[in-house]
Amino acid sequence: MSTTTPLRPATEQSEPPPKRIGFGGRLSRWDLKLSPYLYISPFFVLFFVTGLFPLIYTGWVAVHDWDLIMGQGEFVGAKNFTDVLGNRDFWNALTNTFSIFVLSSVPQVICAITIAALLDANLRAKTFWRMGVLLPYVVAPVAVALIFSNLFADKFGLINSILGTIGIDPIGWHSQRLPSHLAIATMVNFRWTGYNALIFLAAMQAIPRDLYEQASIDGAGKIRQFFSVTVPMLRPTIIFIVITSTIGGLQIFDEPRLYDAYGRGGADGQWQTLTILLYEQGWTRSNFGRASAIAVLLFLIIVVIGLVNYFVTRLISTSEVKR
């Protein structure tokens, strides 16, 4: 919602009639009329062909018997969907996806806000600290997954040996469900916390400083100011980050795929996510119909969550101070 606000003035400007520029003749008028469409057409053409069309066509594939090699088969109606929904693999993957998502987004937002608050102090060499926090962002998820699958190795992993020295029994980071989710969420957090901290930092710096002055006149200490001024003012940013990380997080593939060498999400599917299931149905079992059904379901889940987020945002921004 907040994304559209800055643009509104621009759309209203389109009212005044197009300017006549001299008597440039027919050519010039065509130039004036057609050029804008010409400039936006590469985006729209490429987006339709490689983005929107495949997405819509997924719905068509999903209601057919469709094989990777053999291609389109008979129309089967909702059979692919009932197959997918009737299989426990789907529900397992759905649970895993949500579990990993929650474990990665909640601590991530909290850590990112904390780091942003630290960065928002009047630091020396602030560019250095900002860059330092961002470093993990340039490590590819695939590389992150390889590194962390080693750190979280069940035998001889660094984490387990550290736990061992303080007297905790080794944890089955790969063999058990929840620990594997924690490990994968850690990878996501490793890469994105600093990035999001910078987004929060920018939002913090946009908070009017007199709000803080007001609060300190009212006798609020630093901590109190943080919770009763900073955090409420950051709400739109929090929601923005939650929405964007929902879209990406629910499609998580790279990290769980490379968490072990087999890439199937664990021997018992402990960390199999929806996108891994989609890949396995489509390219390991050659069942494009079912893979598409999974894609459609995942799409619907993302849309529903996006809409919920949208209405929450609306609710919050209307209950806030009217601008």
Next chain:
Amino acid sequence: MTALTPGQPLLTEEPARGRARTGRSYSNRPGKIVYGLLAAVVLGGMFPLWWSFLVASHDSAVLSRNPFPLVPGGNFLQNAATVIDTVPFWRATMNSIIVSTVCSASVVLFATLAGYAFAKLRFRGRGPLLVFVIATMAVPTQLGVVPLYQVMAKLGWTGELLAVIVPSLVTAFGVFWMTQYLSQAVPDELIEAARVDGCSMIRTFWHVGLPASRPAAAMLGLFTFVATWTNFFWPFIVLGPQDPTLPVALQQLQAAHFVDYSLVLAGALLATIPLLILFVFAGRQLVSGIMQGAVKQ
């Protein structure tokens, strides 16, 4: 200290910050705790890379040794050489460079063109089309992989770099980003002046729009480069083992050598080095790009 700011001309809030907060001017530097915590965060972010280097510079037997040596060993180059022999490493690096360069150049070009049109030109349907662009930013197009794969198979592009490049030639985010930037960076009078002087539309774009878009275009290019370089899902599906990009090659390495962590982590480091170099030179731009995007969202 403030001498650092010229590198980030787009962060205009800096000068006002000194007198903030407590009212005591300029002397309100944070205490050691703040620096200590931040140092912990930064070191925490670097540690996994350092750890990989430690493992990659020994042989994998060292992992079972206790305590683990905290000094790098001398095996890194040898492990790196094995990595390069096991997977088509140079080929993958070349491919990653080609794909990332072509895609960032094309995203920047097409986004600047479209952003210029949306921000500065008047045409029928502009409003709805722009809303459409913004709405598509939230569409998970990755979920269209099955038909996209069929399209590529029909075209005979599976296994070819083209299959990775073509779907990444444009992004809705890029168009949105450039529209936002250009609507405030180019005064309408300048465009009208150029038009009155008899410039054609494309010349006006070339001489007025394009130069003005440079700072935002550079950032868009950087982010697109990083995103393309680290992209895995689609290249993994559509590229074959002979002609991979780096992330796909890493997956092959892991599948071939999963017990030998020294090799696997040497590969992970090798694939990360190019972006680390990029980060050294352009990290500052990445930082201000992220902070700008946030202000504008």
